Amino acid sequence: MSESIDRQLAIDVKGVTRVFPGRVTALAGLDLNVRYGEMVAITGPSGCGKSTLLNILAAIDSPTSGSVIVAGHDLAHIHDLSGYRRHEVGLVFQLHNLLPQLSTLSNVELPMFGCGWSAHQRRTRALELLAEVDLSGCEQRLPTELSGGERQRVAIARALANEPKILLADEPTGSLDSASTARFLDLLKRLESGGMTIVMVTHAPDVAANAQRVIEMRDGTVVNESVAK
Numbered sequence: 001m002s003e004s005i006d007r008q009l010a011i012d013v014k015g016v017t018r019v020f021p022g023r024v025t026a027l028a029g030l031d032l033n034v035r036y037g038e039m040v041a042i043t044g045p046s047g048c049g050k051s052t053l054l055n056i057l058a059a060i061d062s063p064t065s066g067s068v069i070v071a072g073h074d075l076a077h078i079h080d081l082s083g084y085r086r087h088e089v090g091l092v093f094q095l096h097n098l099l100p101q102l103s104t105l106s107n108v109e110l111p112m113f114g115c116g117w118s119a120h121q122r123r124t125r126a127l128e129l130l131a132e133v134d135l136s137g138c139e140q141r142l143p144t145e146l147s148g149g150e151r152q153r154v155a156i157a158r159a160l161a162n163e164p165k166i167l168l169a170d171e172p173t174g175s176l177d178s179a180s181t182a183r184f185l186d187l188l189k190r191l192e193s194g195g196m197t198i199v200m201v202t203h204a205p206d207v208a209a210n211a212q213r214v215i216e217m218r219d220g221t222v223v224n225e226s227v228a229k
């Protein structure tokens, strides 16, 4: 039977475990609630399960046990997984995951295919998003022709392509310099004031300080929570 769904919550995680082959326990009974419109930062030492948690929220991995409800979808019983990944959540991967054979512009356009957009609409939106992350002029370059920080900004633009309800970002500022980080944080604030729910993994305390709540993980669970602003 499906868990009861709290419509106030964008994310409702209860008792989630994830045990990888070899008995690596990445998540050990984790609970997490995020309200719609909230910006939450997740911190914690390397290996404590942050990326595993984001992958589960994005439905690209499944928990070993526990319940995960995102934007009203019980992920254990979801029928339209590709629709969920396309419309409900945008994920900025820790390692960007851009397609190396596609141009910067095509990488950003990719998630918009099959969503009812015309080629012109896809192009216009991708150009706008690239301008938003200060990459105008780089549209035709391949990912290998970009710096690490530029690739990360392409990944951010791509995650925003379909105006997701929830943005999941894994170390989005990890390879950005301080000027790009500041611009990215401005973009997050604009998205937050537009009502987007944002969950961001970060090691940087000054980046985490921009969130409404900072959640600290250790050994696969939440060990501390503080209100940042």
Ligand SMILES: Nc1ncnc2c1ncn2[C@@H]1O[C@H](COP(=O)(O)OP(=O)(O)OP(=O)(O)O)[C@@H](O)[C@H]1O
Binding pocket: 020, 021, 024, 025, 026, 044, 045, 046, 047, 048, 049, 050, 051, 052, 053, 094
């Ligand atoms: N596919 C996998 N198979 C086996 N073990 C895995 C797999 N993915 C992650 N792990 C292990 O699960 C634990 C949590 O990994 P995870 O990537 O979630 O950590 P993290 O908090 O994101 O770390 P970092 O800050 O270094 O990115 C680690 O011990 C890791 O080695």
Ligand SMILES: [Mg+2]
Binding pocket: 050, 051, 052, 094, 170
């Ligand atoms: Mg990680």
